[in-house]
Amino acid sequence: MKTLLFAFVLIIAGAGQLHASKNSATAYFAGGCFWCVEADLEKRPGVKEVVSGYSGGEEPDPSYEEVASGQTGHRESVKVIYDPEIVSYTTLLDHFWRSIDPTDPGGSFGDRGHQYTSAVYYQNEDERQAAEDSKARLDASGRFDAPVVTAIEPFTGFFPAEEYHQDYYQTHAVRYTTYRFFSGRDRFLESHWPKNQDSANKGPRSAxxxxxxxxxxxxxxxQFEVTQNDGTEPAFDNAYWNNKQPGIYVDVVSGEPLFSSTDKFDSGTGWPSFTKPLEPENIIEREDRKLFMVRTEVRSRQGDSHLGHVFADGPEPTGLRYCINSAALRFIPADDLASEGYARYEDLFQE
Structure with missing residues (x-):
């Protein structure tokens, strides 16, 4: 009975693939904690949505508890919905490697067991070959002291995880951040993919x-002077200081989402000002002692672009003013979010 049900699920899933938009494709990966893999891949330009779930086993529609027990054969995995005209499958593979430890045969960071091991699930021969080639290049690069052991397996089905697991990094930000820090994932990634060594992980800026x-x-x-040399553009003489259109602002270098028009306000300074970031994880704050004063500089995480500064003189509800250079930003109008690969932000602008 379970076998028949499993086959039925696969047929339904396949039918959905046939009717997918020509600008929409799917990819399936496992890399340990799906909260973390979802959070990392969902921020990549061209990625429309990432869904946490389970793949690789034969148990139909398993629960989190069943998968976590290690008895179902499933791994925690993610379904990546992306625009192949913006980001290729090969590039997605590169992003995936940069979000996991591909050398761990027994799990991922603090999570142990087969259910937390890494895998690429290919759907056709082209994806299989691309995955094998990408893995071989990574293994031959000498980046890791141990061999790359990530499994490359045929895709047999995907079961979405329970609703409370979806977008966990946003809905349970404190718990997620705490878990991620103590898991050691970020320390591992930063030690193997330093920002000035690899542009694909932290953005194109490089020494x-x-x-x-x-x-x-x-x-x-x-744009170069501001983002790469920590410059400042003229007040009241820049692209977005008085822009009132609905939409989001992304890093002009990396494309990572930074701010939303829903948090923009007129500060009277002549630069775009926001009460908070759209994606706090994409923002890095550093002490800045230039110009004979102490300020808090704001940079993008992936692009490592200088954006501006944040001050504690903004309006409610945060009391903050993110004073940002237009030259560090690219504006995506609300009507263009889907076509530009940022469809997950459309709900911000629904009436």
Whole structure:
């Protein structure tokens, strides 16, 4: 009976694939705690949505408790819905490697057992070959002291996890941040993918001259000066200081979401000002002692772009003013969110 039910689920899932939008594709990965993998991949440009769930076993529609017991054969996994015109499957693989420990055969960080091991689930021969090639390149790179052991297996089905697991990094931010810190995941990733060594993980900024030359060729002079040299654009003479359109603002270098028009206000300073970030995890704050004063600099996490500063003189509800250079931002109008790969933010602008 379970076998028949499982086959029925696969047929339904396949039918859904046939009617998918031509600008929408799916990919399936396992990398330990699905809260973390979902959070990392969902922030990538071109990714429309990431769903946490279970893959790899034969038990139909398992519960979290059943999977966590290690008896179902499933792994915690994610379904990535992406726009292949914006991000390729090969690039998704690169992002995936940069969010996991691919050398651990017994689990992932603090979570042990087969259910927390890593895997790429391929849906066709092209994906299998791309995954095998990508894994081989990573293994040969010498980045890790141990061999890359991530499994590459055929996709046999995906079962969404319980609702409370979805977007856990947003709905349970404190618990998620605490778990992630003590799991050791970020320490491992930062030690193996340092921001100035690998542009795909932390953004295109690099100490390497060729990377700076590439940025210089695709950014305007003021964009390069602000994001790469910590410059400041003129007040009241920039693209977005008086922009009142609904939409979101992303890093001009990396495309990571930073701020929303729903949190924008007129500070009278001549620069775009926001009460809070759209994605707090994409913002890094640092002490800035330049100009004979102590301020708090704001940078993007993936792009490592200088954005501006944050001050404690903003309006309620946060009392903060994120004073940001327009040159560090790219504005995505609300009507273009889906086509630009940021569909998950459309609900912010629904009446």
């Amino acid at each position: 390497d001259n060729s990377s700076r030359e590439d940025l210089q060729s695709r950014l305007s002079p003021i």
